Amino acid sequence: MKIQVMAYVIFIHPEFTLYQMPPNQNILLPSLLNKHLRELNKISAPLHSEHKRLARLINDRHMSDNQLAKKPHYSYEELRKGATCLKCQSWHVKVIERSTHCLSCSFRERNGEVILRKLGEYQVLFPDKELKTDRIYEWCGKNYSKESVRRVLSQNFEEKGTGKGRYYV
């Protein structure tokens, strides 16, 4: 099939924006989408059988059941807890004072950064669960003190509730 194609990257989420976007790129933000569609509709060249064939092909290949969007099944209990190396993903790390040292590749990362990274993982894996100090302490493999975990939580999130019911959003 010989047909001229113009490629665009189109962001459809209404709240998406891209800062410092280079000009003249084939990138369409949500705010430009309607204008782009109007411009397309202005093109008055007649449609040929090739165009219709292409439309049919695209339509036939449309995946309404997106396998990639499906998450695998997992539970908190079955997942391995602990810190990993940012550089080589090794689980062989050792906390020495304020840094986490990788025993596989010698990479060092500040403990606060590792805890924040683990928090990010936890939020992606368990978006419905509350962020609580005890849970994140355990999620980090009990490698860092509860005080360190609480400090990272309070510096990056808003504190809600008190005592045992305290959580962060």
Ligand SMILES: [Zn+2]
């Ligand atoms: Zn490493």
